[in-house]
Amino acid sequence: VMLRFLILAIIVMTVAGKVYNRLFEDLLGRYNRLIRPSEGANDTVRIAFRLKLSDLTDVHERTQVITTNGWLIHRWFDPRLSWQPSLYGNITSMHVPGELLWLPDIILYNNAHGSPHVSAITKAEVRHDGRVKWTPPVVYNSMCKIDVEWFPYDEQYCDMKFGSWTYAGSQLDLIHLMADEVVEVRTTEGIEWTVERGIDISEYQESVEFDLLSVVGKRHEKYYPCCDYPSIDITYYLNIRRKKLFYTVNLVTPCFGLATLTSFVFYLPCESHQKLQLCISILVSLAVFFLVLLESIPPTSLCIPLIGKYLVFTMLMVTASVIMTVVVNNIHFRLPHQAVPEWVRRVFIDGIGSRLFISRGVREHRKKEKTKKRMTALNAMLILEKQFNKTLFHLEMATRERNEGMSTTQQLFLKLPFAQRSLSVRTNKMKTEKPQAITRQLSTDKSIFNVTARISEKQQDEATKRLRRAERNVHYIAQTLVGRRTVDENTADWHFLSLVIDRILLIIFATIIMSGSVVMFLSAPSDDRKPIN
Template identity: 30%
Template sequence: MCDTLSWQVANKSALRWTAHHTGHGGKKYFMSADEGFDGTYQTNVVVRNNGSCLYVPPGIFKSTCKIDITWFPFDDQHCDMKFGSWTYDGNQLDLVLKDEAGGDLSDFITNGEWYLIGMPGKKNTITYACCPEPYVDVTFTIMIRRRTLYYFFNLIVPCVLISSMALLGFTLPPDSGEKLTLGVTILLSLTVFLNLVAETLPQVSDAIPLLGTYFNCIMFMVASSVVLTVVVLNYHHRTADIHEMPQWIKTVFLQWLPWILRMSRPGKKITRKTIMMTNRMRELELKERSSKSLLANVLDIDDDFRHVPPPPNSTASTGNLGPGCSIFRTDFRRSFVRPSTMEDVGGGLGSHHRELHLILRELQFITARMKKADEEAELISDWKFAAMVVDRFCLFVFTLFTIIATVAVLLSAPHIIVQ
């Protein structure tokens, strides 16, 4: 009967043990084939003169262990292989480690996907609740590390390139007509790429891999860029006939946000001082209305007719337009009252008065159209500049988001490149 067993795991988990006989039965003990040994290869037992037996059978152990993919593809896996006897307790069979470092790795064949860190072993003596005798087992921990070079250049680098193309979409002018098409194309390409990546990821449902979290962040960024591109195009193509710019948009997208982003308009320098002056002038314009040009005076004549009564025996005179137009304006105020009917025009005014009145009406109409066209052009320009500000803001925000997400993933990984 054997009372001591010494063994080590070498290439393909070959088992080496030495049995010391204490009886005279001359019995041989072999592990059966269903315990992991290949029975097709017959191996002799070497018996020495001191009674020791050396039996080295070929064996291939197939073990499965739970894989933690939290840090995939920068993960390390630790798989335990426990060897012991359920038949003989520690008093009858003692397992002794040949080397404190664990298994013999001298004949290990290098794997293309995994790097073997080590295989330390530990001897355990456990007393179970069922039996008073101690039982001895040896546990080998196989420590392997995934090689990340393949995953880094085939998964992470293409994802970063696709996300950078989404950032370039914010620099494309809205008038090109390809701004939204570029964003949707990038989103579709990233979706197809993620489908290929999903086939590479281990099928484990109780954990989300680090690479999957990174891809979800990039996917969210690209989808958000498409949504914001729609907003930019909406702002860019707005007109004065359909939309009126709210005051908060003027304050945020035309003043403070361009100042923060260091943006400026042609002929308009946006600084903190100009913003405060513009707001102050807007408050003053709401309290006081002033006319500073001939066109504005012409527009105000109609209002003057309603409030200034015609003096008796007044005659129309154009006066001398030498220094300015004050005589022309004063005579109109004194000579004309807005007629109510054509009969009043015919009866109260002469032919020259009617002609001057028609000229005045035409000047008012033309001036109103010119002023309206200027206001519409200025409003359209404001909407386009607001769209440009949103584009620039999204470019900075998403660039910063992509850099932070990439750096955070790489720094949180236990290791980056394992060749």
């Protein structure tokens, strides 16, 4: 039984092969592929045409070219390729190499580079009634004007224009394959036959970078002054939207982080000596982002992309932060011999500083009197007492222990009662400047009188000179301590002023950067349409 089945199958295949050979010879024996398939010389060949999109391979923003893969579906009627199935073993269709048939010369008009013609000539399906279907695969690089105004939250509108390169509209007519979905629209340029789903996306593979929003197909029939026949084309309009995740994570978020760091520059203390280094580092990082951006967008001067505007805004803020950091450092390290101006003290130190809850780390010892008190020896002793946190009694005892070998005059001065040496100091606190001088002189005269009562006139003169010399030395020491205290207070004032200005700039820059970021990215178009793919 198996042997009989195999023999029967071989016989059938042999007969069928002979039938196919006979049909092929009958159809193509006298077929001329150079002649247009029409029954009359003036008849029009109608080509039902449609693009079947496989994937959107790439969008080259810099070169303004999109790369697409797919198939071109052609259907037409060739009366020379018809037969009766009953005469050829009920064969209703056959596949014929495209090189042996007449093929329409449909090309891509807005081709960027590469061949605009169909490069892969595949077999065509020929049916017994003369209908021919040819679906060659194509890879096109078409021109597309890239609008980068809202990059990376942008939408692009690209078109692919197809038409015959050789035949006029009266000889070859392009029509939509989906004739039942065609909508006729009259425009100022002529009549348009529109199909909302002009491109077949049944086998479309989703792009990782763009969403496909619409694929409208329009047939145009235009008349030009040079010719009395129409020029026919079918143009497909692709509306694509960039996916936001990649650029948001890898470009927008780092830019926002750098912009935020710009405000925190003013939170860094001046003593760290790293403020300018941080500013310059942010500036260099922004320059690197600019280079990355320039590689992604076309070199156009028509508009600045959204991310470019944000980078320029951030760079301006960083530049301003560098300038203000230099100013703040200049204030912080100002020479201490120069006091803070009074109006600056009132506005920043006493006014704004207290409202910003900034506390001073150094206590202020500045006196408020308009007139400076006359510095005397005993006043100087009080200053020494405050400076070293010791009383005059402790100073007296320490002096007696270290100066047992002093002269008689010096020892007599140390033997003066403590009340007599500090009498003028207590008197100065309750009286004006002139009575203080008189009281101090009387107290000194009384002390000298008590001393001279027990020593000779020569020893009295020598003791007086030494006392005056000691007074001058103590006065010099007190002035030095007062000067040092003034220097410390001025230094503390400049440091506190720089801290207040830093805090003000921190608030200002943080507010501007946050507001600018929100305004910048809320201005981008928001499209919640779902992709058709």
